[in-house]
Amino acid sequence: MSLRQQVLVLYLATSALDSDVVGWSVYDGTGRTSPTTGDSDEPPYKCGVHALEDGWRLFQAAQLIPPYPGREYDTSFLKHEFFFEKLVETDAA
Structure with a gap:
C-alpha cells in the first residue's frame, strides 16, 4: 500500500468557509481518475465546511487583501x- 494525495480547490463566494462554492478543481494523485475532474456543472460540495465534514483537510486559504481605493468594483481573479487535501491508500508501489 502507498499513500497518494488528492487535492480539492474550492473558490467560495466570501472568505467564510460556510459560504457557497462558486468554482472548483479536483486533482487526483491516485490515478483512479483523470488528473483533473470537473466535468460536472454541480460543485462537489455546497460550501467548504461540507468538504471538511467529508474528511478533506484544509491546508491553505487565500490571503485577504483589501482593494486599492477606487478599485473596489474592478473584476479580477x-x-x-481554499485548498484541501486527502491522503488515500492505493495499491501502487
Missing part, C-alpha cells in the same frame, strides 16, 4: 480560494 476569484480571491476566496
